[in-house]
Amino acid sequence: MLSKNFKILVVLLAFLTIGQCLLTIPLKRGKINKELQPFIKGSILRNGINGKLINLEDDIYLGQIQVGLSQDTFEVVFDTGSNFFWVPSKSCETCIQSGMTKGYSCTQEDACVSSEFVERIYYATGDISGNVTNFVVSIPGTKPVDYFGILVDFVQELPSGLQGIIGLTPFYDFQTETKKPNLITLLYQQKQIEKPIVSFYQAFEVDEKSGKYQSAITFGGYDETKIVEKPNYFKTIKKDSWSILIEEFVVGGVSIFKGKEEALIDNGTTSFYIRPDIGGKFFDYIMGVRNITLGDNYDVDCDADFPNVSFTFLNNENKLVTYEVEPDFYITRGTNNTCYIYFEGYIGAPTFVIGNTFLRKYLPVFDYEKKTVGFARTVNQAPKLPQKEQIQQY
Numbered sequence: 001m002l003s004k005n006f007k008i009l010v011v012l013l014a015f016l017t018i019g020q021c022l023l024t025i026p027l028k029r030g031k032i033n034k035e036l037q038p039f040i041k042g043s044i045l046r047n048g049i050n051g052k053l054i055n056l057e058d059d060i061y062l063g064q065i066q067v068g069l070s071q072d073t074f075e076v077v078f079d080t081g082s083n084f085f086w087v088p089s090k091s092c093e094t095c096i097q098s099g100m101t102k103g104y105s106c107t108q109e110d111a112c113v114s115s116e117f118v119e120r121i122y123y124a125t126g127d128i129s130g131n132v133t134n135f136v137v138s139i140p141g142t143k144p145v146d147y148f149g150i151l152v153d154f155v156q157e158l159p160s161g162l163q164g165i166i167g168l169t170p171f172y173d174f175q176t177e178t179k180k181p182n183l184i185t186l187l188y189q190q191k192q193i194e195k196p197i198v199s200f201y202q203a204f205e206v207d208e209k210s211g212k213y214q215s216a217i218t219f220g221g222y223d224e225t226k227i228v229e230k231p232n233y234f235k236t237i238k239k240d241s242w243s244i245l246i247e248e249f250v251v252g253g254v255s256i257f258k259g260k261e262e263a264l265i266d267n268g269t270t271s272f273y274i275r276p277d278i279g280g281k282f283f284d285y286i287m288g289v290r291n292i293t294l295g296d297n298y299d300v301d302c303d304a305d306f307p308n309v310s311f312t313f314l315n316n317e318n319k320l321v322t323y324e325v326e327p328d329f330y331i332t333r334g335t336n337n338t339c340y341i342y343f344e345g346y347i348g349a350p351t352f353v354i355g356n357t358f359l360r361k362y363l364p365v366f367d368y369e370k371k372t373v374g375f376a377r378t379v380n381q382a383p384k385l386p387q388k389e390q391i392q393q394y
């Protein structure tokens with residue numbers, strides 16, 4: 001008997017330990033269906049952005065989240081630039097029309113309760129609305145936690161390919177009177193993860209055939225095998241967003257911006273978004289000095305002479321740290337042998353939005369307790385841009 005009890009105890013302890021370890025779930029790099037996606041055409045300087053941004057082109061990283069006691073799985077965007085969680089309702093017709101392949105049935109048996117309160121959220125590429133709803137939510141490997149979200153019954157102009165978004169800003173600020181900790185903090189408070197940290201490794205390649213995705217989101221810490229240096233940490237400058245101070249932005253060796261402005265670290269977006277006065281200087285340099293022609297959809301000649309860009313931030317030890325990004329990281333080849341440049345002018349705060357284009361090269365570590373963002377060079381090597389000769393073979 002004794003030994004049997006002991007065995008049970010050991011098993012329990014083992015479970016607890018596993019529960020507190022790092023939890024890594026794979027991320028899938030989705031392809032956005034261009035035909036379903038209403039393209040935002042036109043000017044370099046976009047306006048009317050209200051709320052938050054998600055990606056434009058063909059780069060989007062999705063991870064799994066389980067909703068309800070039934071643990072119904074949805075592939076959602078884990079988005080450090082927004083604070084809302086939502087999944088499409090099963091009865092949402094516009095969701096189906098915009099390419100969302102799955103909807104959620106909210107029932108009491110599944111511990112889902114909808115309220116009468118309707119919320120609408122605007123993203124850069126579209127908007128959603130639906131009833132504020134009490135769900136239970138888990139990520140593969142954790143126990144369900146009570147969570148708020150929106151059961152979406154209307155959506156327009158969002159990229160297809162996603163089945164929801166989970167916002168990961170420091171606070172899940174639903175209605176002004178109710179500040180709720182977000183999922184990461186909740187999992188930490190319930191001792192399901194070791195530290196209130198989330199980090200992302202976003203690979204270029206997807207090994208879909210073997211069923212393994214190289215990209216991964218890690219809860220509770222970061223994956224040391226994915227980086228080649230220790231992270232540098234930067235203090236956040238706002239309570240409710242992952243923003244840090246940017247000190248300098250250099251393009252091709254030319255300083256385009258110097259000062260102290262807000263940079264939002266947002267893996268919910270692909271591009272770099274820059275305030276128009278600075279963005280304008282960037283594009284002047286690209287078009288003028290580098291003689292690069294820019295198309296309506298930010299399409300560029302793959303063979304053009306693109307510069308390196310660099311971003312400088314002041315770290316927690318008061319040292320300036322510069323991160324260089326080569327064209328292989330910020331130019332992406334789309335379908336039909338067109339290349340796209342992942343920079344956009346953008347009207348409205350913050351001054352810089354640093355998206356996945358940067359975060360693929362420098363792994364971000366979001367620490368909810370220390371209120372810092374860390375960056376470390378990843379093992380990621382960008383695919384080389386194709387040469388003209390190679391393009392013609394396609």
Ligand SMILES: *[C@@H]1O[C@H](CO)[C@@H](O)[C@H](O)[C@H]1NC(C)=O
Binds near residue numbers: 114115116117118131
């Ligand atoms: C959603 O909210 C609307 C407006 O308050 C209400 O009429 C409707 O019954 C709610 N839907 C659900 C499923 O609770």
Ligand SMILES: *[C@@H]1O[C@H](CO)[C@@H](O)[C@H](O)[C@H]1NC(C)=O
Binds near residue numbers: 061268356
């Ligand atoms: C943020 O990065 C992680 C890791 O790649 C990814 O799972 C998550 O979906 C990203 N968010 C977006 C919006 O791409």
Ligand SMILES: *[C@@H]1O[C@H](CO)[C@@H](O)[C@H](O)[C@H]1NC(C)=O
Binds near residue numbers: 291293
């Ligand atoms: C700029 O590029 C165009 C073609 O894209 C070319 O005709 C022109 O000669 C180039 N100008 C300079 C100064 O390189």
Ligand SMILES: *[C@@H]1O[C@H](CO)[C@@H](O)[C@H](O)[C@H]1NC(C)=O
Binds near residue numbers: 308324325326
């Ligand atoms: C561009 O950046 C890469 C990586 O930091 C560096 O190796 C290369 O020398 C840079 N090129 C120029 C022209 O500065």
Ligand SMILES: *[C@@H]1O[C@H](CO)[C@@H](O)[C@H](O)[C@H]1NC(C)=O
Binds near residue numbers: 336
């Ligand atoms: C791809 O390029 C070909 C040839 O230039 C053109 O006919 C076709 O319409 C293009 N397709 C798309 C989707 O742009």
